[in-house]
Structures are given as structure tokens and as C-alpha cells.
Amino acid sequence: MTLPALMSLLPTVAEPLWRSIEQPVLLKLLVVGAGVALIIWELWWFLGRHGGGVAAREGEHGLQEITITVDGGYAPSRIRVKAGQPVRLTFHRIDPSGCVAKVIFPDFHKSLDLPLDATTTVDLPAKAAGTYPFHCGMNMVRGSLEVE
Ligand SMILES: [Cu+2]
Structure with missing residues (x-):
């Protein structure tokens, strides 16, 4: 094959493939x-x-209760409770994202499934003062229990 014939096989480039736009x-x-x-x-x-942070309300027998709305995040996400008294958290999940279908409490060795459009309650034992985080199944949505 001659060189001109070979050259004709190459695509003809009329203009550069890209140019910068100032x-x-x-x-x-x-x-x-x-x-x-x-x-x-x-x-x-x-x-x-x-x-x-939002303080939990104190009910009978010193049980501290709060409702957390799950919608793109936890509202409230920081919950203040008193040390040495049990805590009851009620999650109301309205977010259809599968991301928040589970909530995990690492320090309590507990995880909870949160059905959509429902409220789910978890009882946590009394703890010493400190911050106890909780998060969704993928650790993207986070909240914390601030025991003081
Ligand atoms: Cu998640």
C-alpha cells in the first residue's frame, strides 16, 4: 500500500478535537x-x-422521653438527658430513604429498625455523664444523646 493510500485511511481533522473557551x-x-x-x-x-440540643421531658418514675422525627436527619439530633435515669426515645420516620431505615446505638449495643410512617420506641438504660452518639446504618445521619 502506498503512503498516500495509507494517509487517506486516517480521519481528516478539520479542527482540533477540543478548544478552550475563555x-x-x-x-x-x-x-x-x-x-x-x-x-x-x-x-x-x-x-x-x-x-x-433539646432536653428530654421527664415523665413518671424518672423516665426521660423524647420524640425524634426522622426526615433527612434526626430532629432533634442532640438530645440532653440527665445521668442515672433511663431514657425512652421514640423515632417517627417520615423519610422514605432506605438510609435511615435503621438506627444504631453503638454504646448501648443496640440497633433498631424504623418502619416508614410509623413510630418506633427504644428504651435505653441509665448512663453516666457523657456523649453517646447514634447514627443510621451507614453512619451518615447522626445524632447524639448528651447525658449530663
Ligand atoms: Cu444512612
Whole structure:
């Protein structure tokens, strides 16, 4: 095969496969700024501590009770209870995401299935002062029991 015949087999490239489109500096800064803001917001959302926590109400026999709404997160996510008294948590799950179908209490060696559109109650024994986290099955949605 001759060289011209070989060359004819190659695709003819009329223009480069890509070219850079020059953008105004202000737009570049805006995009970078928005990206940084989203990263900060994400870190705050997943790792930050939101609000001062909500105290559980104290019922009969010193049982401390609170209802937690499960909708994209736990509301409230920080629950304040008194040390040395048992705790009853009621989860009301309205979030269809499978992510929150389970809640795990590592320090209590307990896990709980949360059916959708239902309330599920768990009794936890009295604990010494400290912070006892709980989270969804994948440890993405988090809350904590703050015993004081
Ligand atoms: Cu999850």
C-alpha cells in the first residue's frame, strides 16, 4: 500500500478535537467561590454541631422521653438527658430513604429498625455523664444523646 493510500485511511481533522473557551475572570472566581462555599457547608452539615440540643421531658418514675422525627436527619439530633435515669426515645420516620431505615446505638449495643410512617420506641438504660452518639446504618445521619 502506498503512503498516500495509507494517509487517506486516517480521519481528516478539520479542527482540533477540543478548544478552550475563555471565560471572564469574575466568572471563574464566582465558580471557585461557590465550590469552596459548598465544601464548607458540607463539612458543617456532616461534622458540625448544630444548635444546643433539646432536653428530654421527664415523665413518671424518672423516665426521660423524647420524640425524634426522622426526615433527612434526626430532629432533634442532640438530645440532653440527665445521668442515672433511663431514657425512652421514640423515632417517627417520615423519610422514605432506605438510609435511615435503621438506627444504631453503638454504646448501648443496640440497633433498631424504623418502619416508614410509623413510630418506633427504644428504651435505653441509665448512663453516666457523657456523649453517646447514634447514627443510621451507614453512619451518615447522626445524632447524639448528651447525658449530663
Ligand atoms: Cu444512612
